[in-house]
């Protein structure tokens with residue numbers, strides 16, 4: 001599937017330090033030096049049934065910082081992102097609103113591309129839809145079946161569904177570190193079906209859902225060796241990541257709502273399919289953005305949309321700046337003042353960058369690159385830029401051409417265009 005256009009990334013005269021990020025699995029900051037020089041990143045993409053909200057944008061901007069920090073440190077980055085272009089929430093929304101599910105998915109994916117481009121988010125090198133990945137998904141399920149990790153669950157008037165047996169993975173639970181009670185409490189809330197009769201373990205997850213016109217009329221289905229049906233959710237990311245990145249890639253990323261079951265299950269499925277390997281070296285999670293006290297979500301409808309702000313004439317760089325003002329791992333509440341403050345800061349930074357001379361830049365470059373390499377600390381990086389702008393605004397003329405250095409830095413490291 002087509003991604004979006006890449007913004008320019010200016011080269012910097014200095015390299016950034018090695019990058020450390022917080023790994024949910026170990027609970028530690030980990031330094032991930034890619035053995036091949038190429039850092040491999042998989043970030044869970046959207047389910048395209050509604051427009052990009054500030055929570056999605058915050059998550060993709062967070063991983064964009066990682067992409068940029070790795071590049072600043074001298075690595076190439078292979079970045080893969082999926083689009084869950086067939087799944088229950090998408091089909092349910094299409095049915096509820098009388099739209100064709102393919103058109104809905106295409107329209108919302110296109111809006112997402114436009115939003116990402118406006119926010120200067122670097123596109124993935126491979127952007128892969130669930131539908132186009134079905135052959136890989138079926139292949140992977142068949143491989144798991146040969147290894148005894150798959151079983152059929154019968155339906156009344158339809159062919160069997162297929163489930164993944166979590167007990168096939170001795171390390172199941174290692175991504176989230178959750179105990180069974182925690183898992184059971186959350187599983188149903190996040191797409192799981194602990195009470196489905198015929199399952200061997202309530203936590204086993206769906207791999208392949210058989211076509212069932214009596215239960216789900218009008219749902220799409222594809223022919224496969226597993227019968228006519230469609231893929232489950234977790235196997236989608238597992239199969240796409242393995243296909244495009246191999247095993248042991250550096251980072252599996254997404255919002256913290258994906259820690260369990262999604263990242264736990266995707267990792268288990270991959271590790272059972274290829275015994276002795278690790279799916280990802282680290283699992284990195286962005287905090288949840290809330291609105292009116294609750295997680296911003298398409299299903300609840302408490303949203304602030306990137307496209308609405310843009311439509312109201314807000315500079316996309318102010319939106320990006322507002323997101324960067326919060327450390328990616330904290331949960332935070334979206335407020336209109338985030339934008340007013342960001343607009344003001346953007347003006348200060350742009351004014352200072354437009355000055356013929358400004359405060360000395362070398363320590364600012366070092367601080368910004370160090371802050372971002374230290375678990376993507378964008379608020380600390382912004383504080384350094386704001387401080388430089390204040391000193392420049394106060395008439396410190398120590399360095400001719402300082403503004404050009406700072407605007408290159410802000411663009412390369414933070415994706416902020418200040419010109």
Ligand code: 5CA
Nearest residue numbers: 044045046047055056059084254255288289296
């Ligand atoms: N298609 C799946 C992932 S394979 C999915 O979760 N799609 S999504 O559209 O619901 O979310 C897209 C991304 O945005 C995911 O990484 C998710 O963790 C993140 N996300 C969703 N809501 C929020 C929020 N309120 N705050 C921060 N990130 C969020």
Ligand code: ZN
Nearest residue numbers: 044045237262
């Ligand atoms: Zn995913």
